[in-house]
Amino acid sequence: MSAAMAQEAALGKNRNARLPPEVNRALYVRNLPFNITADEMYDIFGKYGAIRQIRLGDKRDTRGTAYVVYEDIYDAKNAVDHLSGFNVANRYLIVLYYNPAKTAKKRDAAKEEAEIRALQAKFGVDGASD
Numbered sequence: 001m002s003a004a005m006a007q008e009a010a011l012g013k014n015r016n017a018r019l020p021p022e023v024n025r026a027l028y029v030r031n032l033p034f035n036i037t038a039d040e041m042y043d044i045f046g047k048y049g050a051i052r053q054i055r056l057g058d059k060r061d062t063r064g065t066a067y068v069v070y071e072d073i074y075d076a077k078n079a080v081d082h083l084s085g086f087n088v089a090n091r092y093l094i095v096l097y098y099n100p101a102k103t104a105k106k107r108d109a110a111k112e113e114a115e116i117r118a119l120q121a122k123f124g125v126d127g128a129s130d
Helices: 003-010 038-048 073-083 100-123
Strands: 026-030 051-056 066-070 094-097
Touching: 026 073, 038 051, 038 066, 038 073, 066 073, 073 094
Parallel strands: none
Antiparallel strands: 026 066, 026 094, 051 066
C-alpha cells in the first residue's frame, strides 16, 4: 500500500466504500450560535475538506442554521461523522445531510396549514372541536 493510499484510508477516504443513499455533498447545520461568522464556519468545516459554498441563515426564521456544500462527498461524510454534536459557543451542532424532499414536504405542510387558516377565517370557524 502506498503512502498516499494509507493516508486516504486513515482519513476515511476509502473511494471504493459504498456510501448510504442519504449521503450527500450538501449539509444542513442547525443549532448554530446566531453570531457565528462565515469565516468561523470555514474554520470549523474546512478541516474536513474543500468547501464549495457556505450559506448562513440571516432571516428571523433561519438564524442558527446554515448549508455547507463540499467539493467531495467523502469530505462531507467525514464532516458529518466528526461535527455532529460538536460544541460551538456552548451549543451542540446538529449536522445532517441536506434532503430536498424533506424540506419540500415541510413547505407543503406549511402551505396547507395556511390554506386551512384562511378557510377557517372565511367561514368563521376556529378549528376547535365542540
